[in-house]
Amino acid sequence: ELRAPPDKIAIIGAGIGGTSAAYYLRQKFGKDVKIDLFERGEVGGRLATMTVRGQEYEAGGSVIHPLNLHMKRFVKDLGLFTIQSSGGLMGVYDGETLVFEESSWFIINMIKLIWHYGFQSLRMHMWVEDILDKFMRIYRYQSHDYAFSSVEKLLHSLGGDEFLGMLNRTLLETLQKAGFSEKFLSEIVAPVMRVNYGQSMNINGFVGAVSLSSADSGLWAVEGGNKLVCSGLLQASKSNLVSGSVMYIEEKTRTKHTGNPTKMYEVIYQIGSETRSGFYDIVLVATPLNRKMSNITFLNFDPPIEEFHQYYQHIVTTLVKGQLNSTLFSSRALNKFDLSTILTTDNSNLFINSIGIVSSVTESDNPQPLTDRGYVWKIFSQEILTKEQILKLFLSYDYAVKQPWLAYPHYKPPEKCPSIILHDRLYYLNGIECAASAMEMSAIAAHNAALLAYHRWNGHTDMIDQEDLYEKLKTEL
Numbered sequence: 001e002l003r004a005p006p007d008k009i010a011i012i013g014a015g016i017g018g019t020s021a022a023y024y025l026r027q028k029f030g031k032d033v034k035i036d037l038f039e040r041g042e043v044g045g046r047l048a049t050m051t052v053r054g055q056e057y058e059a060g061g062s063v064i065h066p067l068n069l070h071m072k073r074f075v076k077d078l079g080l081f082t083i084q085s086s087g088g089l090m091g092v093y094d095g096e097t098l099v100f101e102e103s104s105w106f107i108i109n110m111i112k113l114i115w116h117y118g119f120q121s122l123r124m125h126m127w128v129e130d131i132l133d134k135f136m137r138i139y140r141y142q143s144h145d146y147a148f149s150s151v152e153k154l155l156h157s158l159g160g161d162e163f164l165g166m167l168n169r170t171l172l173e174t175l176q177k178a179g180f181s182e183k184f185l186s187e188i189v190a191p192v193m194r195v196n197y198g199q200s201m202n203i204n205g206f207v208g209a210v211s212l213s214s215a216d217s218g219l220w221a222v223e224g225g226n227k228l229v230c231s232g233l234l235q236a237s238k239s240n241l242v243s244g245s246v247m248y249i250e251e252k253t254r255t256k257h258t259g260n261p262t263k264m265y266e267v268i269y270q271i272g273s274e275t276r277s278g279f280y281d282i283v284l285v286a287t288p289l290n291r292k293m294s295n296i297t298f299l300n301f302d303p304p305i306e307e308f309h310q311y312y313q314h315i316v317t318t319l320v321k322g323q324l325n326s327t328l329f330s331s332r333a334l335n336k337f338d339l340s341t342i343l344t345t346d347n348s349n350l351f352i353n354s355i356g357i358v359s360s361v362t363e364s365d366n367p368q369p370l371t372d373r374g375y376v377w378k379i380f381s382q383e384i385l386t387k388e389q390i391l392k393l394f395l396s397y398d399y400a401v402k403q404p405w406l407a408y409p410h411y412k413p414p415e416k417c418p419s420i421i422l423h424d425r426l427y428y429l430n431g432i433e434c435a436a437s438a439m440e441m442s443a444i445a446a447h448n449a450a451l452l453a454y455h456r457w458n459g460h461t462d463m464i465d466q467e468d469l470y471e472k473l474k475t476e477l
């Protein structure tokens with residue numbers, strides 16, 4: 001039996017988490033509920049583009065895994081188009097020399113990998129595939145409308161104690177225990193962690209596996225920019241965008257049109273210099289909760305809502321159109337240098353995490369040099385690059401733009417993930433980033449929170465935190 005739907009729902013943050021939450025809440029609660037989506041910056045959040053010479057390039061979340069089924073579904077439902085990520089040749093630089101270089105010949109590549117690392121690359125692939133297999137169970141659970149009240153319970157339902165245990169150990173510990181060699185770890189695994197999460201192998205095992213899955217083939221992006229998914233979902237969900245900054249959320253008792261006193265949440269926000277507020281039955285917070293990133297204060301909650309102090313990693317994306325100084329990395333001149341991505345090993349003397357050629361959000365594949373003066377390169381670094389550093393990397397350049405981010409959590413296992421249920425009808429999505437930060441993870445958290453809010457509203461406790469779901473759904477078929 002269903003209760004009358006809520007009158008008003010607030011979502012704070014219009015990134016992929018907030019906009020997909022709006023989409024799923026509309027699906028569950030129907031057309032009559034009013035959904036307000038608060039955004040203080042741009043719709044898209046960490047999905048954003050930067051412009052170089054009139055062309056747009058992904059500056060934040062850029063690549064999507066072929067098995068990220070929510071993102072795939074959004075693109076289809078919204079009538080958007082995809083672009084395959086071009087997979088040029090990759091090399092690994094240790095500060096002195098290229099310790100590994102891919103070859104354009106498949107067979108030579110295989111021989112090189114086996115020569116350098118034995119069969120570890122294949123074993124690693126199998127390790128990631130096994131985790132991904134279990135991870136895919138979430139789509140089955142969500143398609144049957146099951147929800148979880150904590151990130152830990154969600155992960156446990158995917159693969160039991162072992163799966164959940166990945167949050168408590170570093171990737172390094174996990175892979176050392178599995179017998180991977182120091183050479184393979186430092187020359188292949190560490191560079192992948194640096195390009196993806198700007199961190200070392202001391203991140204948790206689960207985010208490590210997510211990061212390694214980005215080495216799979218078939219990665220893609222959305223034509224026109226990944227942020228188009230957010231604006232598309234916003235529109236499809238028929239939500240109302242409020243361009244303001246939420247400052248406070250307070251629980252208050254209000255008399256509704258029915259005449260009954262009801263507990264509601266007052267959302268107090270600022271538009272320019274003006275302060276306004278609105279009352280809501282349900283609130284979803286879809287932004288990391290910390291002072292630097294969202295600065296939201298919870299007033300008069302009993303018991304009080306804990307302060308979150310998750311530290312987010314500072315990363316800078318720099319785009320440069322120029323001619324690479326290939327001699328910095330190898331003795332070969334530019335016309336003999338065929339690498340399009342250079343990753344780096346964990347070496348504190350290096351001032352970049354990675355550098356690679358990128359395509360614009362409208363180019364289908366194989367980026368072309370913009371003019372005779374070079375490709376557009378994307379550099380990830382911990383700090384903003386100085387002019388001298390850019391001049392070291394490029395023989396000549398004529399354009400550079402930078403975007404600093406508080407990009408993803410600084411992972412430090414054991415991870416204790418923040419609660420999803422902050423209060424009776426107040427939900428928090430971004431706690432899932434403690435397991436791994438990626439577009440698909442935010443979409444999964446959004447679907448889960450929408451289902452959780454719906455079942456709790458209607459008292460469907462049997463749809464929440466069901467044990468042994470995998471077995472139950474197997475026999476249901």
Ligand SMILES: Cc1cc2nc3c(=O)[nH]c(=O)nc-3n(C[C@H](O)[C@H](O)[C@H](O)COP(=O)(O)OP(=O)(O)OC[C@H]3O[C@@H](n4cnc5c(N)ncnc54)[C@H](O)[C@@H]3O)c2cc1C
Binds near residue numbers: 044047060247438
């Ligand atoms: C450089 C970089 C590269 C990445 N690459 C990839 C990748 O290749 N693939 C991948 O899957 N993921 C990638 N990610 C991660 C991915 O981008 C994020 O996990 C995802 O976009 C997070 O989405 P979100 O909606 O949860 O949060 P956000 O996108 O951060 O959205 C939160 C929104 O809330 C708004 N907000 C905050 N506080 C308030 C307030 N008080 N009032 C109103 N609004 C507020 C913010 O302005 C923001 O728009 C990358 C991230 C970065 C930074």
Ligand SMILES: CC(C)=CCC/C(C)=C/CC/C(C)=C/CSC[C@H](N)C(=O)O
Binds near residue numbers: 065440
């Ligand atoms: C969630 C699952 C199962 C898979 C996601 C895999 C994936 C695409 C991970 C990438 C995560 C990430 C934070 C990448 C940052 S850098 C991306 C890219 N190399 C770039 O150059 O921008």
